[in-house]
Amino acid sequence: MRGVPGAFVDLLVHQQNRVSPSRLLPSLLLPEAFNMEHAREVVRYLEHCIFVLDSHETAVHNYLLYLYSSLYPEKLLTYLENQGDSILEVNFDPRYALTVCQEAGHDQACVRLYSIQGLHEEAVDLALKTDIDLAKSMANKPKENESMCKKLWLKIAKHVVQEEKDIGRAMEVLQESGLIKIEDILPFFPDFVTIDQFKDAICASLEDYNRHMHELQEEMEEATGSTERIRKEISKLKNKPFVIKGNEKCENCGVPAMMRAFYAFPCSHFFHQDCLVDQVLPHLHGPSKSKVEDLQVNSIVPFPTSVPDGCTKPSS
Ligand SMILES: [Zn+2]
Ligand SMILES: [Zn+2]
Structure with a gap:
């Protein structure tokens, strides 16, 4: 491998499934002083195993991820995206991957890896340091958990208000989230901000409450109405005269x-x-x-x- 890496990898690729990639790994490890040709050939072989032979072996995936992280960071995100969002789907060890990417300082990859492990708050916190759009997409990940989504969107709104001091964008975050309201983020604003800037948002929110109260009122009136109707029917029944024929039978025993x-x-x-x-x-x-x-x-x-x-x- 060290002498003629290209020819060696050609040979391995030619063998298709006859050699187990994980058993070959020790011979694929790069020496301390390696040249790029050697590294490129190792990556070529690992990519062949994963993308052509569809290998699911964790060791193979971990090693390719390590090499991407240290030598080909431009390939890292695409690889992670293709592995999927669920900890059950990915073939690499997520905790190992996180350590590798943290050490190399690949923040975007770390965001994905946090999210895969269900560490949504960590994912959003880190994403906010690099890319707010990434943070927004991470905030929508825990779909089945609305209160968690809301918490994550609040983090984003707080960041926009306090770090970026951009009220216009804060209002956009409100609308994009569909979960947080103006009153949720008012505490984040400094005292000197004038109310003019949120007039529209506050009015919209108040109208929303008004509509909701109106609906509740209508429901209550409807309920009161039907209670009244039922009460009248019952009292009518109390006084209803009956004509009973002599041959009417008991529903239980059939005797008159x-x-x-x-x-x-x-x-x-x-x-x-x-x-x-x-x-x-x-x-x-x-x-x-x-x-x-x-x-x-x-x-x-x-x-x-x-x-x-x-x-x-x-x-x-
Ligand atoms: Zn009956
Ligand atoms: Zn009877």
Whole structure:
């Protein structure tokens, strides 16, 4: 390898899958004093393993990432992007990769690596030092966690207000985030900022609240209306006269209802008192149960004021 790296790598490439790249790694390690031709050939072989032979071996990926980081940083970000966003997808060891990129000072790569490991706040903090657009894209990564997204967008807004002192851009951040409101970022502004600069944002926010309150009010009125309707219906039912035919039968036992004390429901269902109690008791607990037992003993059962759920007259 050291003598004729090009020819050696040609030979390896020719072998396709017959040699295991990870077992070859010791012979691919660059000596302390290497020349660029040697390094280029090692990278060529590793790229062949990963991009042509589709190797998923962590050691192979780690080594290529290390060589990219130290010798070909321009290839690093593309490689990381192609590896995906999920810690489950990437073939390299994310913690090793982070150490390598931190030592080499590749901030953008570190941002990605933080994000892959779910360290979203670290990702945004670091991105804000180099590239605000990168920070914005990182702030949208934890899609399933809205409160985390909001926290990240607040970091960006705070940075724009306090570091860049740019109120216009702060307003843009508000709109882009779709999550933070003017009142969330007001505390970041210095006292001397005049209100003129946020007049529009404050007005929009107030209108938003106004609309929301209006909606709530309408909902409340609707709820009050339907409560009133239900109350009227119940009191109407209380006084509804019934014509009961002699052959009406108990829904439970099929014996004519008139044979014993019975209940007549507004939906034209009839139950003997004892039949109904037998049906209902197993579903009751605590005070409701003792109340029914009480009524049963005293046999003074008032007419029911509500229709049991799901009770409809069979079509027969
Ligand atoms: Zn019965
Ligand atoms: Zn019924």
